[in-house]
Amino acid sequence: MIVGNLKEIARYKGISKNIDTAIDFVLNNDLINLPIGKSEIDGKNVYYMRQSYTCKDISECVSESHNNYIDLQIVLSGCEGFAYTHINHPSLSVKIPYNPEKDVTKYDGCDEFMMPLTANMYALVFPEDVHKPTIKCDDSVVEKLVIKIKL
Numbered sequence: 001m002i003v004g005n006l007k008e009i010a011r012y013k014g015i016s017k018n019i020d021t022a023i024d025f026v027l028n029n030d031l032i033n034l035p036i037g038k039s040e041i042d043g044k045n046v047y048y049m050r051q052s053y054t055c056k057d058i059s060e061c062v063s064e065s066h067n068n069y070i071d072l073q074i075v076l077s078g079c080e081g082f083a084y085t086h087i088n089h090p091s092l093s094v095k096i097p098y099n100p101e102k103d104v105t106k107y108d109g110c111d112e113f114m115m116p117l118t119a120n121m122y123a124l125v126f127p128e129d130v131h132k133p134t135i136k137c138d139d140s141v142v143e144k145l146v147i148k149i150k151l
Helices: 006-012 017-027
Strands: 002-005 037-044 046-054 064-065 067-075 079-087 091-099 104-106 113-118 119-124 130-134 141-150
Touching: 002 006, 006 017, 006 119, 017 037, 017 046, 017 067, 017 141, 046 067, 067 079, 067 113, 067 130, 079 119, 079 141, 119 130
Parallel strands: none
Antiparallel strands: 002 119, 037 046, 046 141, 064 104, 064 130, 067 119, 067 141, 079 113, 079 130, 091 104
16 A cells, blocks of 8 residues: 655556556546546546545444455545555454455454545555545545546
8 A cells, every 4th residue: 555645646657557547637637626426537447436425433434455446545635544454464354255346345354554644645555455444533524536446
């Protein structure tokens, strides 16, 4: 997993064509004004989900991983807690097995590392990164963009 500020995201260009497509989209669009919902950037290779929500207590949040897509999760405004652990961490157990239609496995556990993501911060989450987003930091409404990047 890579966590950083959007002003440094261009340094990760060159990892893959689809990551480059996502980074170019981020650098060349007004992200906060994108419409809520799902839209394609490059068909099923790169697409986004623009979201607005209030975060939840950590006990209500779900730990997950994806096999076929990388997540680029960008907080546009507000504050969100974000937990992470490696997929081989002994504290994890599969709660709901892999669903290929939704490209997700859900877990119990995943509180090894936790950090706040605030405006203009992102997490680039790979298949081995079990993550738990949407954790409440405060009462702010979170504006977020999740870009799904096909491996």
